[in-house]
Structures are given as C-alpha cells and as structure tokens.
Amino acid sequence: MTDTANTGLRIERVSKDLGGRTIVDDLDLDVRAGELTCLLGPSGCGKTTTLRMIGGFLFPDRGRILIDGRDVSGLSPERRPTAMVFQNYALWPHMTVFKNVAFGLKLRKLGKREITERVERILELVGLTHHIHSFPARISGGEQQRVALARALVLEPKVLLLDEPLSNLDAKLRVRVREDIREIQQRIGITTVFVTHDQDEALSISDRIAVMSGGKVEQYADARSLYRWPETTFVAGFVGSMNFYDGTSAPGGVALSDGVVVPCDDLSTSEEGAWRVAVRPEDVQVSVGGDGAEAEVVREVPRGHYKELVLRAGENDVRAFVAPDLEAGDRLRVAFGRALLYRDGVLHRAPKPALVET
Amino acid sequence: MSAVESEGVVLGGLGEAELPVAAAARGPRTSMRSVGMRMLGGLFVVCLLVFMIGPIVWLGLRAFSGLWQFPQLLPKQWTVAGWRTVFKDPNLSHSMKLSFEFAPVVTLASAAICLPAAYAFSRFRFPGRRVLLISLFATNAFPKIGLYIAMAGVFYSLNLMGTFLGVVIVQLIGTVVFMTWIPTAAFSAIPRSLEEAARDVGAGPLRVFFRVTFPLAAPAILVAMILSFLAAFDEAQGTFLVGVPNYITMPTEMYTLVLNYPEQVAAVFAMLLAVPSVVLMSLARKHVMGGKLAEGFQIR
Numbered sequence: 001m002t003d004t005a006n007t008g009l010r011i012e013r014v015s016k017d018l019g020g021r022t023i024v025d026d027l028d029l030d031v032r033a034g035e036l037t038c039l040l041g042p043s044g045c046g047k048t049t050t051l052r053m054i055g056g057f058l059f060p061d062r063g064r065i066l067i068d069g070r071d072v073s074g075l076s077p078e079r080r081p082t083a084m085v086f087q088n089y090a091l092w093p094h095m096t097v098f099k100n101v102a103f104g105l106k107l108r109k110l111g112k113r114e115i116t117e118r119v120e121r122i123l124e125l126v127g128l129t130h131h132i133h134s135f136p137a138r139i140s141g142g143e144q145q146r147v148a149l150a151r152a153l154v155l156e157p158k159v160l161l162l163d164e165p166l167s168n169l170d171a172k173l174r175v176r177v178r179e180d181i182r183e184i185q186q187r188i189g190i191t192t193v194f195v196t197h198d199q200d201e202a203l204s205i206s207d208r209i210a211v212m213s214g215g216k217v218e219q220y221a222d223a224r225s226l227y228r229w230p231e232t233t234f235v236a237g238f239v240g241s242m243n244f245y246d247g248t249s250a251p252g253g254v255a256l257s258d259g260v261v262v263p264c265d266d267l268s269t270s271e272e273g274a275w276r277v278a279v280r281p282e283d284v285q286v287s288v289g290g291d292g293a294e295a296e297v298v299r300e301v302p303r304g305h306y307k308e309l310v311l312r313a314g315e316n317d318v319r320a321f322v323a324p325d326l327e328a329g330d331r332l333r334v335a336f337g338r339a340l341l342y343r344d345g346v347l348h349r350a351p352k353p354a355l356v357e358t
Numbered sequence: 359m360s361a362v363e364s365e366g367v368v369l370g371g372l373g374e375a376e377l378p379v380a381a382a383a384r385g386p387r388t389s390m391r392s393v394g395m396r397m398l399g400g401l402f403v404v405c406l407l408v409f410m411i412g413p414i415v416w417l418g419l420r421a422f423s424g425l426w427q428f429p430q431l432l433p434k435q436w437t438v439a440g441w442r443t444v445f446k447d448p449n450l451s452h453s454m455k456l457s458f459e460f461a462p463v464v465t466l467a468s469a470a471i472c473l474p475a476a477y478a479f480s481r482f483r484f485p486g487r488r489v490l491l492i493s494l495f496a497t498n499a500f501p502k503i504g505l506y507i508a509m510a511g512v513f514y515s516l517n518l519m520g521t522f523l524g525v526v527i528v529q530l531i532g533t534v535v536f537m538t539w540i541p542t543a544a545f546s547a548i549p550r551s552l553e554e555a556a557r558d559v560g561a562g563p564l565r566v567f568f569r570v571t572f573p574l575a576a577p578a579i580l581v582a583m584i585l586s587f588l589a590a591f592d593e594a595q596g597t598f599l600v601g602v603p604n605y606i607t608m609p610t611e612m613y614t615l616v617l618n619y620p621e622q623v624a625a626v627f628a629m630l631l632a633v634p635s636v637v638l639m640s641l642a643r644k645h646v647m648g649g650k651l652a653e654g655f656q657i658r
C-alpha cells in the first residue's frame with residue numbers, strides 16, 4: 001500500500017451489485033507487473049463487470065482497486081492509468097485512424113510534432129501506417145481491432161484492459177490477432193487483463209488465468225496447472241473436456257457407482273470414501289486384451305489429429321481421445337491413467353512429492 | 359470428343375424443347391399486361407406531377423402576370439408590379455424582416471431546450487420517461503387552434519400577449535417534437551462505448567459530448583433544426599393570435615394579403631415564403647449526404 005513501485009494491479013475484496021443481484025462477490029485478484037491475466041468464465045460470471053471496475057466505468061460497492069500501490073477505486077476513467085480495448089472496438093467513426101489514436105494525446109496538450117511522432121510509432125508497432133488517414137469504416141475488422149489497440153497503447157497506460165477483443169473476428173483471424181496481441185504485450189511488457197469466454201484463447205496467451213463463476217474466482221493459475229490440477233469441479237468441467245463419475249476409491253483403482261472397477265494407478269489422493277471422479281479423455285487408456293474394465297464402443301468421432309471414442313462401461317459413458325489410426329473394434333478394455341478426486345466440489349490432493357506440480 | 363459433342367447436342371435440345379413451352383404459357387399475355395401496367399404507371403406519375411408541381415407553376419406564372427383570365431393557358435401580359443409592391447410596401451418588407459428574426463431565435467431556443475432533454479431521454483432511464491416522450495406529441499394531437507385559445511388565456515394573465523417572447527413561445531411549441539424526437543433517436547444510435555472510449559483516453563464528460571456525441575449526432579440535429587426553422591417560419595395561427603398587431607410575420611401577413619392586395623402580390627409573397635424551405639433542404643442534402651460525415655458513416 002505504501003509501496004508505489006511497479007507492483008501491478010491488485011483487486012482487494014471487491015463486490016458489486018447490479019440490479020439487485022451480486023455480480024462480483026468479494027473478489028481478490030493480483031496481477032503482477034508485466035503479466036497478462038485472463039478472466040475466463042461463462043457469460044454472467046462477472047468477468048466483464050470486474051474489467052469495467054478496473055477501468056472505472058463502474059465503481060465497486062465494497063473493496064478497493066490498487067494500481068502500482070495507488071488506490072484508484074474512486075477515480076473516473078479519465079483519471080485512471082488504464083486503457084481499454086472495447087469488444088466492438090469503439091473507434092470514433094468521424095475521425096481518421098490518425099485522429100482516433102491522437103485524441104488522447106491532444107487532450108494531454110502535447111506538441112503537434114510529438115503527437116505525430118508517437119502516433120506514427122505506435123501505428124508502426126501494430127502495422128497500420130498505410131491506413132493512417134483512413135476512416136474506421138474503410139478498414140477491415142482486424143485492422144480496426146489494431147487501431148483500437150494502438151489508441152489504448154499510445155497513452156502508455158499502466159494497465160491494458162481487453163474486453164473480449166477477438167469475438168467479432170472470424171476464426172482464422174482470431175488466432176492471428178491474439179498472437180499479435182500477445183507479442184505486442186510482451187514486447188512492451190504492459191500489465192494486461194484480458195476478458196474472454198473462450199478457453200482456447202485464454203490458455204494460449206495468458207501468463208495466468210482466473211476462472212470465474214458466480215462473481216468469484218474459482219481458480220487463479222497458469223494454463224498448465226489449471227488444466228492438470230483444476231481445483232474445483234467447475235474448473236474441471238469448464239476448461240477442456242472431462243469425464244465425471246460418482247465412485248469410491250478401490251484397491252488399485254476406482255469403483256464407479258454401478259460397481260464397475262476401473263484400474264487407475266495415479267489417483268490424486270489415496271483417501272477412502274465416496275468421490276466425484278474426474279478423468280481427462282486423453283488420460284483414458286484403451287486396450288484390446290489388457291488390464292481394465294470391459295467397455296463397448298458406442299461411437300467413433302474422427303477429430304483430425306486424434307480420434308474421439310465414446311465407450312460404455314456398465315452404466316457410464318467414457319469419452320477417450322486415442323490415436324487417429326486406432327482400429328477400435330466393438331469391445332475394449334478401459335483403464336484410467338490419471339484421475340482427480342473431488343469432494344464437495346473441491347479437489348483432494350495427497351501431499352506426496354510425486355504429485356507436486358512441475 | 360464426339361461424346362462431348364453429342365452430350366452438348368442433347369443438352370441443347372432439351373433446353374430448346376423447354377423454352378417454347380414456357381414462352382407460350384407466359385409470352386404474349388404478360389407482354390400485353392406489362393405494357394398496360396406501364397401506361398397506367400406513367401399516367402399515375404403524370405397525375406402526381408401535375409398535382410404536386412402544378413400549383414407551384416401556377417404560382418410562378420401568377421407572380422409575373424398582368425391580365426390572366428380563365429380560358430387562357432398563359433397570361434396575356436407580363437409584369438413585375440407584384441414584386442415591386444412587395445419590396446416597396448413597408449408592411450410587407452417589415453413582416454419579412456420579422457419572420458427572419460423569429461425563425462432563427464425560435465430554432466436556437468428550441469435547440470437549447472430540447473437537445474439536453476433529447477440526450478437525457480436517450481441516455482438515462484428515469485421514471486415517467488416514456489410518458490414524457492409520448493406526451494410531446496400531445497401538442498400535435500389536439501387541434502392547434504383550441505390549444506392556442508387556451509394559451510391566450512394564460513398569456514393574457516402573464517402579459518405575454520403581443521410581445522416578442524410570447525410569439526417565440528407559441529412558435530416554439532410546434533418545434534419541440536422535431537427537436538426532441540429526432541436527436542433522441544440520433545443519440546440512442548451512438549453506442550455508449552464510443553463515449554466510454556473517449557472517457558478512457560482522458561476526456562471529461564463535457565468534452566466527450568462536444569467531441570464525440572455531438573459530432574456523431576450532428577447530421578440528425580441539423581435536420582431537426584431545419585425542420586424546426588421551417589415549422590417556426592411557417593407558423594401562422596398562433597403567431598396571429600399572440601403577435602397581432604405588434605408582430606406580423608410573413609405567414610400572418612398572408613391573411614391580410616389575400617383580402618387586401620392584388621392577386622399577384624399574394625403569389626409573389628407565397629413564393630418568397632417558399633425560399634427558406636428550398637434553400638435549407640438543398641443545403642441539408644449537400645452537407646448531410648455528401649460531406650465528410652457521410653464519408654465517415656458510409657452513407658450514400
């Protein structure tokens with residue numbers, strides 16, 4: 001609090017009610033300087049509300065927001081060291097690209113030459129110098145996106161906020177632009193908060209991801225731990241695909257609710273009792289005559305670089321990702337290579353060293 | 359090679375075989391009907407033109423005519439006497455001057471009152487918003503003259519009868535609907551994020567309005583101002599009731615003109631009355647549709 005050094009963004013116990021509903025509920029979040037954090041969650045989870053509170057478009061009902069140690073909770077957007085890229089880009093249609101980018105600089109009463117220099121430099125960074133005098137309506141969606149980014153970056157904000165910036169682009173362009181955004185973000189080392197509902201986007205560009213649900217952060221971790229060690233059943237189900245079963249731990253595996261025992265040599269905990277068992281489809285091992293529970297092949301779905309098998313073991317469906325050339329046949333044996341055990345929605349992990357994240 | 363050729367022949371044959379059938383079914387009758395429709399359409403357009411432009415042509419001829427009696431297609435004598443009378447008569451020229459004073463004052467006053475209201479209607483949700491918005495039509499829904507009689511009562515008690523302010527107020531009433539509804543729609547069409555983006559880069563609320571919201575709504579506001587100007591300029595009933603005898607504008611002058619002056623003077627005056635409409639409408643066309651704004655909005 002007293003330290004005003006480059007400490008990034010801190011959200012402390014922030015709550016926000018809108019229309020009689022609690023949208024953001026006692027939220028804590030810490031974004032280190034230069035880090036790109038994604039707020040990931042289904043619509044209505046409070047991620048956009050959180051972003052708008054960081055930008056100053058909404059004020060928190062409780063709690064506070066600190067940027068580099070300074071409390072900005074009560075400041076209006078024009079007084080905050082934040083810059084936002086809006087979902088629809090929000091470029092001013094009556095101004096050229098140059099004027100759009102220069103507007104904020106003009107408000108800061110900079111000299112004409114400095115403004116021109118800085119605008120040109122930033123447009124070069126986003127690769128748009130050739131459109132400097134075009135009107136926004138004349139350039140493509142991807143280019144408008146980059147103008148919006150340039151307009152935000154030219155003011156050298158301390159925190160860059162991106163509100164689902166890729167949702168209006170087509171699939172191919174989305175992948176390219178998100179890589180561009182990541183590259184630019186890393187080059188200038190700006191603290192960034194990125195809101196998305198697309199887990200693919202979140203996993204591929206973030207340093208850390210905050211998965212949100214019901215106005216709370218379910219888990220805040222890097223992409224790998226989030227995927228390998230989802231702390232709650234919500235995260236486990238939201239990020240990637242997952243098989244869920246009710247079961248108990250049995251010697252050498254798990255006994256599913258219908259009594260079928262599936263061998264598994266890597267359970268997240270060896271504790272006894274009833275569990276919610278979560279298994280990634282790529283952790284399902286299938287074999288023709290080997291060790292495992294008997295299963296019937298219901299459906300094969302070719303997915304390009306892998307094949308998805310839907311199997312039926314007892315009363316449960318098992319989804320498995322296998323090599324694309326595997327000839328499945330009718331009957332297979334199923335084992336779990338790795339299973340996560342949840343109780344009351346929370347992951348239980350044995351404190352043994354082999355399971356510590358690497 | 360031959361296979362391809364024979365295939366082509368077969369296909370061609372099929373095509374030809376089908377065409378005459380279709381033509382026979384639709385051919386002659388449709389062409390007859392379409393000629394008939396076209397003639398009917400042409401007749402309709404001619405009627406419409408006569409109906410719309412006819413009176414204006416008559417007015418134009420009348421303004422320059424000397425002697426012109428019914429069976430004659432064109433006037434027998436041409437003269438500019440009517441014009442001379444209009445510009446020499448002190449009453450008439452004074453009423454012109456007054457009209458060109460009232461209309462801009464009313465337009466600006468209307469803008470000053472209605473534009474903030476329009477912004478509030480579009481940006482804020484407050485109790486009674488819809489009722490207020492609809493009630494703006496009330497002044498147009500009732501017979502105007504009844505409204506003016508009631509107003510006259512109020513104006514007498516406020517000593518507004520026969521005053522400049524009284525005339526401004528009575529003319530203002532007819533402009534409120536244009537000045538509120540059109541800009542409200544225009545403001546609502548501007549995404550809020552455009553304003554937020556301006557706040558984000560450091561502009562305060564007032565600057566956001568003048569640099570972003572207003573320029574984007576400007577074409578619609580211009581249209582609203584033109585309509586208001588014309589409504590004020592053409593307002594006769596209320597102005598007559600409130601302004602006489604101190605303030606007699608061009609439209610109110612028309613009442614006396616028709617009774618007390620030769621016919622061609624009234625024609626000249628009527629043409630002069632149409633000048634602002636023509637000028638303003640063509641200006642609007644040029645600047646709203648052809649200018650930089652259209653470039654930015656991609657309006658053609």
